[in-house]
Amino acid sequence: MAPLARRLAAETLGTAFLLAAVIGSGIMAQRLAGGNLALALLCNTLPTGAMLTVLILIFGPLSGAHLNPAVSLVAALRRALSWREMALYVAAQICGGLLGAWAAHAMFGLPLWQVSVTARSGWGQWLAEVIATFGLVMTILGCNAVARHAVAYAVGLYITAAYWFTASTSFANPAVTIARSLTATFAGIAPGHAPAFILAQLAGALAGMALMDWLLTAEE
Numbered sequence: 001m002a003p004l005a006r007r008l009a010a011e012t013l014g015t016a017f018l019l020a021a022v023i024g025s026g027i028m029a030q031r032l033a034g035g036n037l038a039l040a041l042l043c044n045t046l047p048t049g050a051m052l053t054v055l056i057l058i059f060g061p062l063s064g065a066h067l068n069p070a071v072s073l074v075a076a077l078r079r080a081l082s083w084r085e086m087a088l089y090v091a092a093q094i095c096g097g098l099l100g101a102w103a104a105h106a107m108f109g110l111p112l113w114q115v116s117v118t119a120r121s122g123w124g125q126w127l128a129e130v131i132a133t134f135g136l137v138m139t140i141l142g143c144n145a146v147a148r149h150a151v152a153y154a155v156g157l158y159i160t161a162a163y164w165f166t167a168s169t170s171f172a173n174p175a176v177t178i179a180r181s182l183t184a185t186f187a188g189i190a191p192g193h194a195p196a197f198i199l200a201q202l203a204g205a206l207a208g209m210a211l212m213d214w215l216l217t218a219e220e
Contacts, residue, residue, distance in 0.1 A: 004085065007063035011089050012096035014059045015067045019100025019179045020107075021051035026186035027108045040186060041163065049160030056152035065152075068173040069093055070133055070205035071140065077209065090175070097179030105183065116181050116188025120168060121196065128168035129200035130207070135162060136172045137208030145216050174198045 001007065022044070029043035052067075059065040064080075066072045069090040076086035102112045139158045143151040162170035171177050171189070177198055181191040189197065 001064075002062045004088070007085075008088055008092045010059040010063040011066060011092040012099070014055045014063070014065055015093045015096030015175055016100035016103065017055055018048075018051060018067055019097045019176065020103045021047050021100075022176065023101050023104035023180070023183050023185060023187045024107060027104060027110070030186040041169065044186065045160055045163040048163070049156040052159055053152045053156030056155055060152065063089075067093060067096075067175070068136075069175055070173060070201050071137070073202065074137055074141075074205055074209045077206075078213075093175040094178055097175040098182065101179040101183050104185075110185070114182060114184040114188075116184050116190050118184075118188040118190055119193065120189045121193045125168045125193075126196055126200040128166035129171060129197050130204035132162045132166045132168065132170040132172040133201040133204030134208040134211075135204075137205050138212055141209065141212040141216070145212075168197070171197055172201060172204075174201055177201070 002010070025047035026040075026044045029040040033040035033043060055067060056065040059067075064075065066075065066089060072081060072086045072089040072093070075081040076083055081089065105112050105114065135158060136155070139154050140151060143154045147154075159170060159172070162172065171180065174197075177189060177194050180187050180189050181194045
């Protein structure tokens with residue numbers, strides 16, 4: 001594994017590009033879709049899944065390409081990261097997410113500092129985030145156990161699918177949620193609704209880890 005400074009740089013840069021893709025493609029989609037929300041969501045989905053695949057291929061060998069505090073928490077609980085490393089990973093991911101959001105705004109000539117007013121709340125949305133993050137952790141741990149070479153493709157495909165089968169459009173990432181609360185664009189979430197999303201994501205990640213650890217142990 002690379003030295004910690006290089007790993008943190010990879011997590012920062014990777015999360016920045018992820019958020020630039022999520023928010024930038026949302027802005028572009030909203031501008032070009034002519035009010036067709038289904039088309040706009042599709043145009044937001046495909047770049048996100050594609051970018052995730054690329055980022056994991058690039059940064060996986062350096063930092064593990066977590067790009068997600070929930071994934072880093074799971075790694076710490078499974079002793080793949082120390083708690084100090086996890087805290088630094090999370091800080092890098094949050095900083096990277098903010099940089100990515102600001103880069104997207106700058107590219108499209110929008111004010112850098114924005115606050116979302118998009119309401120995303122309710123039991124259906126929270127359950128969707130539990131399920132989305134559960135499935136993401138299931139995908140990562142399952143592929144790491146039986147098909148490590150396929151992690152990047154599996155995660156990209158999973159998030160692409162989860163955009164459409166979850167009511168929340170599958171944030172599944174606390175750093176993404178924080179950054180998306182600071183964009184008044186297609187991808188936004190009102191800051192007041194972000195904490196419940198984050199709690200749901202952490203719950204889903206822990207449940208996914210517990211189940212996969214049991215399943216993988218049972219297979220041995």
